[in-house]
Amino acid sequence: MQRLQSVSASDLQAFLGAPEQLLQQPVELQLAVASFADTPKSLLEVLVNSASLEVAEAASLHVNWAGEITNDWQRAVDEILQSRQIGQNDRLAVELLKLGPVPISFFSKWVPAERLIQGLRNPHIPLRYRLQLLERLALEPTLEPRLQVAEAPETPLVVLEQLAGDLELPIRLAVKFNPSCPPQLIELVEGQRAVASNWNTNIEELAILEQSRWAWIRLAVAQNPSASQETLMQLAQDTVYRIQLAVAKNPATAPDVLAVLAAHEDTTIQALVAEHLNANEEILHQVFPTQKNILRNRKNLPVSILERIFHERTTEKPVWKDYQLRHLLLSQINTPPWILAELANVDLEALRAEKLEQEMRYPRSTEGIYEKWVQDDIRFLADVAKHPQVSVEILERLLQYLISCT
Secondary structure (H helix, E strand, C coil): CCCCCCCCHHHHHHHHCCHHHHHHCCHHHHHHHHHCCCCCHHHHHHHCCCCCHHHHHHHHCCHHHHCCCCHHHHHHHHHHHHHCCCCCCHHHHHHHHCCCCCCHHHCCCCCCHHHHHHHCCCCCCCHHHHHHHHHHHCCCCCHHHHHHHHHCCCCCHHHHHHHCCCCCHHHHHHHHCCCCCCHHHHHHHHHHHHHHHCCCCCHHHHHHHCCCCCHHHHHHHHHCCCCCHHHHHHHHCCCCHHHHHHHHHCCCCCHHHHHHHHCCCCHHHHHHHHHCCCCCHHHHHHHCCCCHHHHHCCCCCCHHHHHHHHHCCCCCCCHHHCHHHHHHHHHCCCCCHHHHHHHCCCCHHHHHHHHHHHHHHCCCCCCCCHHHHHHHHHCCHHHHHHCCCCCHHHHHHHHHHHHHHC
């Protein structure tokens, strides 16, 4: 910024007859004239076209050029402040806000909301700055700042309209009982919510409500099983997390929509997709890397998923000794015959030798108890024999086991 030089009313006399000559003067003099309190409008009219942006700006904000201080003038000042690279000092700005008016543009986005809430208590802050504070706090993701805005009687109607359909009940109630809130607004929001929640609402109406600016309304549509797949697809890509979550929980959500949600970075949404009854084989493979435990609890897993689970086991011991995996494979009706054959591949002689060795380590045990231990270990083979996918070859092998054990 240029350093201001001193000028007086007499210094201006030389330019009153030929104001254009001011533009030929050094920038320092132009700026001094543009900043002088008594500079007439005729000279300011020339200076607003100065090649120096600093001079032009000072002249355009001069009270003799702009007239009385109006909302338009104040907005112009705010825009200039916002465009300035003034360097943020949030700590200083917050302290000053406790004492007097501070333009909201002085606060970076990093200022905690609670500091700005404290600024609302400053009795010296102009109404226009207070309204700007309320508008900013209305956009905070946490509940308390928005609640402060919803309760403030001076909150502009446009902000109350924004919060009337908030996802949080305390905020909706605060707006409803705010003396500045017209009853018609609440009737509109609650009426739309009732329609969006009704399972008998036709898909055309739900498609319209899906575009509502109120998240509370869009959430109700996302939860409605009567919504079309096109509507659910749009809501699956909503910016509000809880709405995406609701689509993932909706029992009517189709595979195409679930495929979009399966690619979500949030593992909670992925888990809901993994549990969803409409998730097809391709989608299950999509979520497999992060949702193996969820998939293990599903019924009727496709063969390819069961094979993937089988191949990813980390132990080298026989599969029939992996009790958790064995239980899973035998409880699934689609387990293929080749995996059942692996389960039935028990080396009886080796098992007997192992149990006999155990018996010998425990001299107090009943003689011959190792045979009971063998029987206990291979009891699961009865479940293999009952499995709907069991082959004739496996049954023949199991028959040989039965003969050798009798």
